[in-house]
Amino acid sequence: MPELPEAEIVARxxxxxxxxATLKDCWVGRPDIVRQGLPTVDWYRGAxxxxxxxxxxxxxxxxxxxxxxxxxxxxLGMTGxxxxxxxxxxxxxxxxxxxxxxxxREAELRYWNPRRFGRVYLLDHTGLExxxxxxxxxxxxxxxxxxxxxxxxxxxxxxxxxLMHQQVIAGIGNIYAxxxxxxxxxxxxxxxxxxxxxxxxxxxxxxxxxxxxAIRDGGSSVRDFIAPDGTxxxxxxxxxxxDKAGQPCPAGCGTTxxxxxxxxxxxxxxxxxxx
DNA sequence: CGTTGAACCTGTTTGC
DNA sequence: TGCAAACAGGTTCAAC
Numbered sequence: 001m002p003e004l005p006e007a008e009i010v011a012r013x014x015x016x017x018x019x020x021a022t023l024k025d026c027w028v029g030r031p032d033i034v035r036q037g038l039p040t041v042d043w044y045r046g047a048x049x050x051x052x053x054x055x056x057x058x059x060x061x062x063x064x065x066x067x068x069x070x071x072x073x074x075x076l077g078m079t080g081x082x083x084x085x086x087x088x089x090x091x092x093x094x095x096x097x098x099x100x101x102x103x104x105r106e107a108e109l110r111y112w113n114p115r116r117f118g119r120v121y122l123l124d125h126t127g128l129e130x131x132x133x134x135x136x137x138x139x140x141x142x143x144x145x146x147x148x149x150x151x152x153x154x155x156x157x158x159x160x161x162x163l164m165h166q167q168v169i170a171g172i173g174n175i176y177a178x179x180x181x182x183x184x185x186x187x188x189x190x191x192x193x194x195x196x197x198x199x200x201x202x203x204x205x206x207x208x209x210x211x212x213x214a215i216r217d218g219g220s221s222v223r224d225f226i227a228p229d230g231t232x233x234x235x236x237x238x239x240x241x242x243d244k245a246g247q248p249c250p251a252g253c254g255t256t257x258x259x260x261x262x263x264x265x266x267x268x269x270x271x272x273x274x275x
Numbered sequence: 276c277g278t279t280g281a282a283c284c285t286g287t288t289t290g291c
Numbered sequence: 292t293g294c295a296a297a298c299a300g301g302t303t304c305a306a307c
Contacts, residue, residue: 003300057301078300079285094285115284117301135302157277166302173300223287223299243299262279265298 002057002076004140004171005214006225006233010082011054013228014061014109017084021049021104023063026097033096033113037122043070044122049104056136056170060128071128074111077118079224083110087230096120109228136170140207143169152192152200159195160188161263163207172207174264175220175242180207181266182241187273188266213238241267 002010023044031038047065054060059082061072074082084106086092097111097120111120123131138147151169155162163169163177172180181188184206186199195203219225219233222243226232240250245259245267255271 006300075302076300077284077302080301113284114286115299115301117283155277161278164301175300220300225300264301 002080002219002225003173003176004054004057004211005176005235006219006227007054007057007059007076007171008215009219009227009233010076011052011059013084014052014059014082017105017228018049018101018109019052019104021101021106023047023049023099024102025100027100028097030096030116033111033116033120035119035121036127037124040070040122040124044072049101055132056139056166057173069125071121071123071125073121073123073128073131075118075121077113077115079115080111080113080118081224081226082228083112083226083230084108084228085230086110087226106228135166137166137168138170140169140171140211145201145204148204149197149200152195152203155192157192158188158263159186159190159192159203160266162192164264171211175222175239176210176214178242178267179239180210181273182268183210185272187275188260188268189275241269243267 026041026044028034028041044063047063049061050064050069051062057076059074063070063072085108091112094114095110095112099109101107101109121131160177160181163172163180184203186203214220214235217233217235218227218231220236221232222236241257244257247257249255249257249269249272251269251272253269253271255269257267257269260266
């Protein structure tokens with residue numbers, strides 16, 4: 001289920017616990033889960049985990065061996081998890097990849113993904129550059145105010161679509177788009193390019209505040225999400241509109257929260273978020 | 276270029 | 292209770 005905050009939690013746990021470990025073995029339960037580079041899987045056996053990065057909602061594991069660096073990119077889709085161990089025997093069923101590790105703090109890294117949206121990519125340096133360039137726009141937590149303003153000004157489409165457009169802004173999905181727009185008091189269907197600078201500034205600040213707070217709380221666990229160590233995120237408790245259609249607006253305006261269909265469900269307050 | 280809808284999957288929830 | 296439909300955190304592709 002990962003959006004940016006959940007992916008960030010995953011990356012931080014991996015960084016703490018498996019950097020420096022050697023990849024002893026790599027078990028591929030479903031060959032079709034490896035979208036690219038399956039024939040190079042042998043190279044990874046014996047390689048050392050050198051670094052972990054998050055790109056948008058994906059996790060990049062950098063491995064080195066004989067002066068060369070290659071990458072394992074885990075795209076988690078809606079239901080993908082990276083786990084240090086099986087939380088329950090029922091998770092054995094949709095485990096598609098198991099990395100056996102040596103010399104780190106964890107003995108395994110397991111890729112679990114029942115719906116199988118999302119894949120694993122084994123890439124060399126140019127493969128990763130191409131992958132990153134075509135998929136990921138700026139990071140919401142790193143982008144400067146000036147660049148963000150440019151991106152919003154240039155976009156003629158709907159604001160919510162822009163926030164979720166990974167090639168422009170990478171990392172925000174349906175939950176956080178809804179939460180950010182509510183707090184910024186902006187209707188999801190507002191036209192991005194028509195926002196005034198002051199409004200864009202408010203959106204920029206709130207976007208960063210929401211994502212940062214969510215990371216601090218370990219992400220959101222609305223359904224399945226658990227971190228690699230098995231813990232749940234607590235930010236779901238702070239959700240104000242996501243999946244709350246029919247409930248009163250938390251701003252206390254007396255309006256009932258609504259749900260709009262199309263380009264995923266939008267949850268919003270029609271009084272606080274005007275078109 | 277932007278929008279929409281469908282497709283890719285399985286599991287769970289909802290509604291009759 | 293039982294069954295079918297609807298829905299779910301994402302990405303991509305085709306069609307307009």
